[in-house]
Amino acid sequence: MVHAVPVPSEVEQPVEEVVRQLRALATPEGAAALARARALLADRTDVVAALSRLRAEFGADLGGPAWGVARQREKARAAFGPDADRMLFTGDTLEQAGRPELADRRAARLLAGGATTAVDLGCAAGTESLALARAGADVVAVDRDPVARELTAHNAAALGLAVQVRDADVVELVAAARDGRVAGCTAAVLDPARRAGGRRVLDPAGWSPPWSTVVALLDAVPCCVVKVAPGLDHDRVPEGVEAEWVSVGGSIVEALLWGRGVSTTWRRATVVRAGAVHELCADADPGRAPVAAPRGWLHEPDPAVIRSGLVATVADQLGATLVDGQIAYLTSDAPADSPWVTSYRITDVLPFSVKRLRGLLRERGIGRVVVKRRGSAVEPEALVKQLRGKGEGRAVVVVTRVADVPTVLLCEP
Ligand SMILES: C[S@@+](CC[C@H](N)C(=O)[O-])C[C@H]1O[C@@H](n2cnc3c(N)ncnc32)[C@H](O)[C@@H]1O
Structure with a gap:
């Protein structure tokens, strides 16, 4: 290797x-x-x-x-702070490393039920092992890569944490799991490698360890959590397993599958904004939100809400409707004071036409726009340039579909 x-x-x-x-x-x-x-x-x-x-x-x-x-x-340093x-x-292990603050949160939840021993199945530079040790567990870190083992051993010692590092194949360890334990531990974190040769591996069967090991772990060890690709298809989530999507500052950073012993809901969207953590849960599929024409306000759901399939839950909370059955933009009569969405006041709704839009912006003295798009192939950067004008005003141009018709929602910034 x-x-x-x-x-x-x-x-x-x-x-x-x-x-x-x-x-x-x-x-x-x-x-x-x-x-x-x-x-x-x-x-x-x-x-x-x-x-x-x-x-x-x-x-x-x-x-x-x-x-x-x-x-x-x-x-x-940005993620690990002074510990870095x-x-x-x-380079490889840093690229694969999760965020320590999210690993700490995960470790705390995993151990909350009383587990005292935990195994990090594929430790790389040790982010999960360090978090589990900080949370008080006796930790075993496993990796078949000698560099990963060296890094985890060094990093644990450097931070004054006790972690036992072992060379083993995670596929074999999980296959040998018995009585709710793997590698002798009652709690487990699995973070399969989802990149190979510098590319993302889209098919979970190609992850290392592969999807079959993910399912085997979820079946064999109730107190476990698996990091998966945020694009994971909902149909893959096994029955009784909670799936959680986490966003930080408006971007999806991770998706997790929680073992049946620690699952407490069907889906969870965790939104970290300005340092505060907000969690939205649904115990069953909320289905689709109702659809209606745009009203005074547009609400852009956080990507964790969208990925976790909870847009209808948020629509219900806000008294909002979708602007189109296929697109995750909500609309209502009032702004929302909610961590799940960002609200914009709609000033105009018009069919998509760059010429008409330019005319309208000129009329309003708007020379700078931010373009958002959903359900449109428009290139935001190109459109921003096309719409740049002399006016001092600013606006948000949302290019989308309304009742399947290409539409622009002009909004206040
Ligand atoms: C995505 S990385 C883990 C990153 C780590 N959780 C972090 O946040 O720093 C996956 C690790 O699993 C290891 N790995 C992959 N397949 C394995 C297997 N079958 N047995 C043991 N280790 C494996 C890789 O060597 C790699 O270090």
Whole structure:
């Protein structure tokens, strides 16, 4: 197996070599090289100059890897905060890493029923293992990749957390699960790799471990949670399993399937906005919201609400209707003070025509627009340019379909 080595060239090297480099970085001299690399990055030193200084000072073996890890830490800081500067990552493992605050939330829920032992099935750089250990569990971290095991062991030790790291095949461990336990633990987190060769693997049968292992874990271990692709088809969610979609700042960041012992509802949309967490649940499919013509306000549901199939629940709460049976835009007579939607006052409803729209915007003195689209092939960026004018005013242009007719809803920003 090969790994993207933490050096700027992104050349792949054998795992043994990467493990050796990571071990060297974990020594006091490695720490000094990492500190120097961080300072050079902070000074915006040019890559070639930085590498030659690092190599001159710490040798070729430490210089390149220190620069590579310092760059990964710089990227990781946004999610991992100050912990990033004590942790080691490779490019691949950082790309696969979840958000620590969501892993903490997940660990707390998983262990709330009293489980004290937990296994992280495919630990990569250890995000889930660290969260489970922080939540107080005795943690076993499993990965078949030696680099992942090295990273998790280092990261746990660096953060003062106890995690037992093991080499095992998750497919085999799950197949051997008995009495609600896997790898000797009563709680489990599974986060299959959903990318291969730099590409997203759309068919869950191609994930690693594959979908069959996801289902087997959900069947065998009641206290478990599986991270899945946010695009997962609802038809795949097994009976009795809660599916949750999580958005942060208006973007979907993860989807989860909860084992039957920890499931408490049918679907859950979790919306994290401005640091606050809002949860919307439905114990059964709410079906489709009613459809009616646009009224005074347009409500754009959060993507977690849309993906979790809870638009009708929100419509019911807001007394709103869909503008089109196939499109997730809601409308009502009043703005909504709700975390589930963003509301815009509709000023005009017109059939889609760039010419008419330009005329209307000119008339209103609107020179800058934000374009949103749903159910239309329009390219928002191109339309923004086409609609740019001299006016000082601003507007939101929503390109969609109303009763299946291409329509523009002109809204106040
Ligand atoms: C998506 S990553 C996990 C990311 C991690 N949860 C995080 O947030 O940092 C999946 C991991 O599973 C490991 N893996 C995939 N298939 C495996 C298998 N059959 N047995 C053991 N580990 C496996 C990969 O090596 C990879 O490290």
